[in-house]
Structures are given as C-alpha cells and as structure tokens.
Amino acid sequence: MPHAVSPLAEQARSALGRRNLVFVGLMGAGKSAIGRLVAQQLGMPFVDTDTEIERVSRMTIGELFAAYGEPEFRALETRVVRRLLRSGSKVVSTGGGAFINDRTRRQIERGGVSVWLKADLEVLWERVNKRDNRPLLKTENPKQTLEKLMQDRYPIYQRADITISSRDVRKEVIADDVMHAVIAYLSKGRTNR
Numbered sequence: 001m002p003h004a005v006s007p008l009a010e011q012a013r014s015a016l017g018r019r020n021l022v023f024v025g026l027m028g029a030g031k032s033a034i035g036r037l038v039a040q041q042l043g044m045p046f047v048d049t050d051t052e053i054e055r056v057s058r059m060t061i062g063e064l065f066a067a068y069g070e071p072e073f074r075a076l077e078t079r080v081v082r083r084l085l086r087s088g089s090k091v092v093s094t095g096g097g098a099f100i101n102d103r104t105r106r107q108i109e110r111g112g113v114s115v116w117l118k119a120d121l122e123v124l125w126e127r128v129n130k131r132d133n134r135p136l137l138k139t140e141n142p143k144q145t146l147e148k149l150m151q152d153r154y155p156i157y158q159r160a161d162i163t164i165s166s167r168d169v170r171k172e173v174i175a176d177d178v179m180h181a182v183i184a185y186l187s188k189g190r191t192n193r
C-alpha cells in the first residue's frame, strides 16, 4: 500500500483510520477528479461507482438507463456502493444521484465519512457541457435541468458530514481543503468505525 505523500495527507490518513471517504455531489462537481487525487495523496485505493457499475454490467451508464430505466440503475448503484464500502477502507466517488437515493445514502452514512463537493451552476455547467454522457441531461435545456437538480438535491447533499466549495481553482487546492476538513471533522472526538 503506498504511503501518504505530505504531512497534511499523513495526518488526514491517520485521522481516517479504517473509515472510507465518500465523495457526493452533482454531476461535474469534481467527485471523480478530486476523489482520485485525494486517494493518491492519502495512499488509499480509489473507486468510482459509475466506473464500477459500468465494469460489472459491461454497459455504459447511458446504455443502462436506456435498457432498464433509472430505477434499475439505482438498485444496481445501491448494491455496488454497499459492496465497495464493506471491502476495506478506500476513497469512493459516487455518481451524482447516489446520495439522493434513501437506501444508498444510508449505506454511505453508515459506511464512511461523506464529503459534498458543492459547486455553483456556472462551474457545473462549464464542466458538464463538454460531454454528453449524462442521461439525465439529455433534455431540451440541459442547463435548466441542472439548475432544477440543484434546487431539488442541495437540501439532501447538505446532510453530508463535510461540505467543500468546489470552485474554479486548481484541483490540488480543493484536495487540500478536503484533507483539512477531514482532520477537523474527525478530531471532534469521534471513535473509529
């Protein structure tokens, strides 16, 4: 297992102990990019649930939505998240809707420290409009759809243990914010899970 790469990362790694670190938030918030970077810095394994779902189903997320519909996708997502959170501590980046689903959110609440990457509409839109691989945004006005998802989902993402502002700065800056916040959150007298 690789070691944490800086004193900050080392301190965050040791605070986490055997816990998982789970990134949640809307499409484009940076869960995959920041999750991967934080995992590298902490010297922990990294898994992205969307990638894992595509691997086990041998279909893309778009194909899954088209063939089976969103409810089936959510059921598969719940199972994948549960399995990942039970198989050794790691950094997990979830798909945008995972924390919104009651069953999946309960898995995350039980299985790790959750980090909401919170971004404003312009930042999200700038990042997601470059690709069209998000089935929920295949609408007439995808920016408006994204705004509606923000209104519906932000009150739920807000339940995450930690909130980090995912703004237009280098990914390393956000990764440092995450590690500082993890240390602060876990120093509040919490016991190892």
Ligand SMILES: Nc1ncnc2c1ncn2[C@@H]1O[C@H](COP(=O)(O)OP(=O)(O)OP(=O)(O)O)[C@@H](O)[C@H]1O
Pocket: 025, 026, 027, 028, 029, 030, 031, 032, 033, 034, 050, 093, 094, 095, 096, 127, 128, 134, 167, 168, 169, 170, 171, 174
């Ligand atoms: N701080 C940042 N600076 C510049 N680019 C960023 C930053 N954070 C994320 N990005 C870029 O924004 C795009 C979307 O990020 P990412 O794929 O990590 O989002 P996500 O939250 O995983 O979205 P989804 O829920 O759709 O999987 C990627 O191209 C990523 O490299």
Ligand SMILES: O=C(O)C1=C[C@@H](O)[C@@H](O)[C@H](O)C1
Pocket: 026, 027, 050, 061, 094, 095, 096, 097, 098, 133, 134, 135, 136
């Ligand atoms: O926000 C969502 O509900 C989604 C986000 C993506 O990560 C994928 O999990 C899928 O496109 C659904």
Ligand SMILES: [Mg+2]
Pocket: 031, 032, 033, 048, 050, 093, 094, 095
């Ligand atoms: Mg992602």
